[in-house]
Amino acid sequence: xxxxxxxxxTEVGPRDGLQSEPAFIPTERKVALIEALAAAGxxxxxxxxxxHPRAVPQMADAEAVLASIRRRPGTRxxxxxxxxxxxxxxxxxxxxxxxxxxxxxxxxxxxxVRMSVAESIAACAAVVRLAxxxxxxxxxxxxTCFGCPYEGxxxxxxxxxxxxxxxxxxxxxxxxxxxxxxxxxxxxEQLVQAVQARWPQLPLGLHFHDTRGLGLANVLAGLxxxxxxxxxxxxxxxxxxxxxxxxGNITTEDLVYLLHELDITTGxxxxxxxxxxxxxxxxxxxxxxxxxLRAGPRPVVPAQP
Amino acid sequence: xxxxxxxxxTEVGPRDGLQSEPAFIPTERKVALIEALAAAGxxxxxxxxxxHPRAVPQMADAEAVLASIRRRPGTRxxxxxxxxxxxxxxxxxxxxxxxxxxxxxxxxxxxxVRMSVAESIAACAAVVRLAxxxxxxxxxxxxTCFGCPYEGxxxxxxxxxxxxxxxxxxxxxxxxxxxxxxxxxxxxEQLVQAVQARWPQLPLGLHFHDTRGLGLANVLAGLxxxxxxxxxxxxxxxxxxxxxxxxGNITTEDLVYLLHELDITTGxxxxxxxxxxxxxxxxxxxxxxxxxLRAGPRPVVPAQP
Numbered sequence: 001x002x003x004x005x006x007x008x009x010t011e012v013g014p015r016d017g018l019q020s021e022p023a024f025i026p027t028e029r030k031v032a033l034i035e036a037l038a039a040a041g042x043x044x045x046x047x048x049x050x051x052h053p054r055a056v057p058q059m060a061d062a063e064a065v066l067a068s069i070r071r072r073p074g075t076r077x078x079x080x081x082x083x084x085x086x087x088x089x090x091x092x093x094x095x096x097x098x099x100x101x102x103x104x105x106x107x108x109x110x111x112x113v114r115m116s117v118a119e120s121i122a123a124c125a126a127v128v129r130l131a132x133x134x135x136x137x138x139x140x141x142x143x144t145c146f147g148c149p150y151e152g153x154x155x156x157x158x159x160x161x162x163x164x165x166x167x168x169x170x171x172x173x174x175x176x177x178x179x180x181x182x183x184x185x186x187x188x189e190q191l192v193q194a195v196q197a198r199w200p201q202l203p204l205g206l207h208f209h210d211t212r213g214l215g216l217a218n219v220l221a222g223l224x225x226x227x228x229x230x231x232x233x234x235x236x237x238x239x240x241x242x243x244x245x246x247x248g249n250i251t252t253e254d255l256v257y258l259l260h261e262l263d264i265t266t267g268x269x270x271x272x273x274x275x276x277x278x279x280x281x282x283x284x285x286x287x288x289x290x291x292x293l294r295a296g297p298r299p300v301v302p303a304q305p
Numbered sequence: 306x307x308x309x310x311x312x313x314x315t316e317v318g319p320r321d322g323l324q325s326e327p328a329f330i331p332t333e334r335k336v337a338l339i340e341a342l343a344a345a346g347x348x349x350x351x352x353x354x355x356x357h358p359r360a361v362p363q364m365a366d367a368e369a370v371l372a373s374i375r376r377r378p379g380t381r382x383x384x385x386x387x388x389x390x391x392x393x394x395x396x397x398x399x400x401x402x403x404x405x406x407x408x409x410x411x412x413x414x415x416x417x418v419r420m421s422v423a424e425s426i427a428a429c430a431a432v433v434r435l436a437x438x439x440x441x442x443x444x445x446x447x448x449t450c451f452g453c454p455y456e457g458x459x460x461x462x463x464x465x466x467x468x469x470x471x472x473x474x475x476x477x478x479x480x481x482x483x484x485x486x487x488x489x490x491x492x493x494e495q496l497v498q499a500v501q502a503r504w505p506q507l508p509l510g511l512h513f514h515d516t517r518g519l520g521l522a523n524v525l526a527g528l529x530x531x532x533x534x535x536x537x538x539x540x541x542x543x544x545x546x547x548x549x550x551x552x553g554n555i556t557t558e559d560l561v562y563l564l565h566e567l568d569i570t571t572g573x574x575x576x577x578x579x580x581x582x583x584x585x586x587x588x589x590x591x592x593x594x595x596x597x598l599r600a601g602p603r604p605v606v607p608a609q610p
Contacts, residue, residue, distance in 0.1 A: 001491050001526070147603065182603045184566035185525055186306050212603070213559040213596035214566075217521040220490055221306070247600060254518040261489035261519075291518035295552060298452065298487045298517070 001224065006265045008044060008229045010205065011037050011252055013280060014065075015046040015080055016231075017238035019058050021284055027061045029283050031068045036279050037234060038072040040272035042252070046099060046231075047077045050086035066093040078139070082113055084126040091134045098131050100124045101177075102166060103143045104159045107150030108179070112143065117162065125169035132170070139173040140166050141207055141231075145191060146176075146183035156191050163195060163202075173203040175231065178218070181211025181247060185221035192225045205229035208250050210236065210289065215250035216258055223262070230255060234273070235280040236289035253277050253292040261298075270297055306529065311570045313349060313534045315510065316342050316557055318585060319370075320351040320385055321536075322543035324363050326589055332366045334588050336373045341584050342539060343377040345577035347557070351404060351536075352382045355391035371398040383444070387418055392432040396439045403436050405429040406482075407471060408448045409464045412455030413484070417448065422467065430474035437475065444478040445471050446512055446536075450496060451481075451488035461496050468500060468507075478508040480536065483523070486516025486552060490526035497530045510534035513555050515541065515594065520555035521563055528567070535560060539578070540585040541594035558582050558597040566603075575602055 014034050018025060034047050047069065053060035062079065071077065079095035081087045090098055102120045103109035109117045128138045144151075145159045163174055176191060188206070195204060206222045206229070208215045219230055236251030253273050259266050274292065281288045319339050323330060339352050352374065358365035367384065376382065384400035386392045395403055407425045408414035414422045433443045449456075450464045468479055481496060493511070500509060511527045511534070513520045524535055541556030558578050564571050579597065586593045 001494050003491070181600065184563065186308070186567050189306050211596065211600045212562055213521055213556065214563055216518055217525045217563065220522045220525055251518065257517055258489065258519055258522065262491050291516065295486065295516045 003223045003262055003264060004226060004228045005263075006228065007223070007259050009042060009252060009256060009259075009266055009268060010044040010046060010078070010229065010231045011042045011234060012046040012207075012231045012249060013037070013233040013235065013237060013252065015049050015059070016249055017233040017235070017280070018284070019049065019056050020238060021058055024058060024060075025283055027064045027068060030061070030065050033234075033276065033279055033283055034065070034069050034077075035072075036276035037273075038069075038075040040276050041266075041268045042273070043074065043267055044076045044078060047079060047095070049080035050089040050093075051080070051082050063089065063093045066090075066095060081127055083123045084130055087127040087130045091130065091136060095136065098127060098136060098138045100127050100138060100140045100171070101143055102140055102162060104154055104162050105144050105148040105151045108144045108148050111150065121162070121165045121169060124166060124171065128170040137172040138170070139175060139205075140171040141175040141177045142166070143177045143179040146178040146187055147180060149180050156194050159191060160194060160198065163199070167199060167202065173205060173229075175205035175207050175229070177207035177231075178209055181209035181215070183208060183218050184214060185217050188218045188221040189225055192222060192227055196225070203229065205231065207231040209247060210250050211247045216254065219250065219255060219258065223264070235277040235284075235293065237280060237284055248289055251290045251292070253290060257292050257297060308528045308567055308569060309531060309533045310568075311533065312528070312564050314347060314557060314561060314564075314571050314573060315349040315351060315383070315534065315536045316347045316539060317351045317512075317536045317554060318342070318538040318540065318542060318557065320354050320364070321554055322538040322540070322585070323589070324354065324361050325543060326363055329363060329365075330588055332369045332373060335366070335370050338539075338581065338584055338588055339370070339374050339382075340377075341581035342578075343374075343380040345581050346571075346573045347578070348379065348572055349381045349383060352384060352400070354385035355394040355398075356385070356387050368394065368398045371395075371400060386432055388428045389431040389435055392435045396435065396441060400441065403432055403441060403443045405432050405443060405445045405476070406448055407445055407467060409459055409467050410449050410453040410456045413449045413453050416455065426467070426470045426474060429471060429476065433475040442477040443475070444480065444510075445476040446480040446482045447471070448482045448484040451483040451492055452485060454485050461499050464496060465499060465503065468504070472504060472507065478510060478534075480510035480512050480534070482512035482536075483514055486514035486520070488513060488523050489519055490522050493523045493526040494530055497527060497532055501530070508534065510536065512536040514552060515555045516552045521559065524555065524560060524563065528569070540582040540589075540598060542585060542589055553594055556595045556597070558595060562597050562602060
């Protein structure tokens with residue numbers, strides 16, 4: 001089994017995980033969570049989202065979050081931005097990277113950002129121009145790459161067309177996102193190989209939801225095809241509020257457990273990450289999908305018979 | 306991605322799933338569950354266990370269960386037996402196949418069956434002799450192949466030694482079991498390849514628990530190495546009562562969803578299987594790990610934006 005020796009985990013819990021929590025989570029709790037994740041060695045954390053507070057009230061404190069965290073050297077704090085206005089705010093708040101979301105289907109694009117796919121790509125290009133002037137890289141997540149809740153199956157060629165326009169717009173990285181958790185390992189392999197064949201140098205990431213239990217099997221397919229960047233949400237919280245039937249991202253600690261068991265380096269301390277997961281569970285105040293929080297990592301000291 | 310075109314799913318929920326339920330489940334409920342699974346097209350169902358009722362009170366009605374089910378042509382009803390006495394009972398009750406469990410570690414063997422590994426293999430050989438006379442095949446599950454709760458990591462050579470003695474004893478099939486859910490995909494590949502290299506014709510199956518979320522990723526590794534038989538438990542219920550920290554088997558409907566998404570034939574009707582899963586959830590009367598019961602299969606009719 002050929003696998004990469006090192007993988008970068010991007011933690012999206014503070015943004016993708018928390019955005020659909022109904023009760024507002026105080027800024028200091030969000031900050032504590034981000035700091036616990038950074039302390040565990042998570043190299044990249046999507047800290048917040050500079051969307052309009054009316055669209056996602058949970059992220060109304062984006063500036064305060066980025067201003068309050070003690071920044072750990074070596075950790076990259078990224079922010080989701082929907083448009084140039086959001087990018088200006090994120091740059092002013094000193095986000096290390098910007099993340100833009102573009103849908104691969106028209107219906108999801110309208111539901112998520114109230115723009116056509118072309119308008120959304122143009123908004124992404126505007127973000128890239130602003131960020132370039134500030135020497136901040138822009139990553140782009142392409143949603144519903146493996147299926148859309150409104151349009152059904154999505155042909156790989158549609159995804160490739162969107163990626164081509166994003167590459168032209170100057171995005172630094174592309175993440176293929178399975179927004180509603182319908183991807184399967186063979187489909188992951190096919191889409192990844194198609195993107196790699198056309199853009200061999202493009203830094204590629206994968207973003208899976210564990211809606212139907214295939215999240216980590218899809219990660220395995222990504223690893224076997226050389227993909228070295230994965231999004232995950234600590235404790236497994238979250239779901240896109242605009243994608244019906246969606247559930248949480250894959251769970252960061254379950255992903256890191258898998259990677260470490262496969263002898264893949266992440267730079268993350270799993271015990272410290274489990275502390276962050278317990279904090280997340282406390283912050284949201286409800287049950288979370290995390291398997292590792294329940295089972296614990298593989299026992300170091302064997303139980304006595 | 307090279308995958309088999311057909312896989313046999315063995316349902317173990319009525320036995321492995323129910324055995325640790327504290328309240329006795331009435332025989333007619335067990336029978337209804339088995340009949341629902343057979344109606345969904347599950348080709349092989351571990352229906353019960355002929356252990357001593359004091360050891361596993363939940364299985365005290367083994368004879369009554371096998372006598373009561375309306376047998377569906379083409380479905381194989383198997384029974385777990387711990388020894389010759391259990392085999393005699395199972396054969397008298399007209400089980401289609403017998404399943405024996407042998408541990409790969411001494412501590413697990415003592416905890417599970419109060420015998421040494423050698424004694425357990427001898428017991429299996431005695432079962433094979435009885436079953437041969439009745440023309441009934443005997444399968445053997447080797448537990449703790451990937452790690453033991455008492456002894457820690459298990460070297461592949463120890464598993465191969467146990468398999469060698471079981472093959473000599475005349476078992477028809479071997480299932481490699483990850484009793485406590487510590488296997489990872491690379492380890493699955495290595496052990497499967499080692500067994501296949503030594504016994505290329507031996508029918509091989511895999512039995513995973515989803516304790517740490519890697520169950521279906523491990524199935525993918527098995528599929529990629531040509532393994533065409535997997536155990537699973539409907540609704541994801543169950544845990545070995547003698548293996549500390551163990552949780553349920555992989556979930557049958559999540560497994561079948563994965564297989565069908567990969568264009569692998571199972572002969573199972575997923576919608577009917579979900580009916581059986583709902584029945585199982587009702588029978589045990591508590592929350593179950595099944596992802597598909599919550600999310601439903603991939604939507605056929607897209608949602609409206």
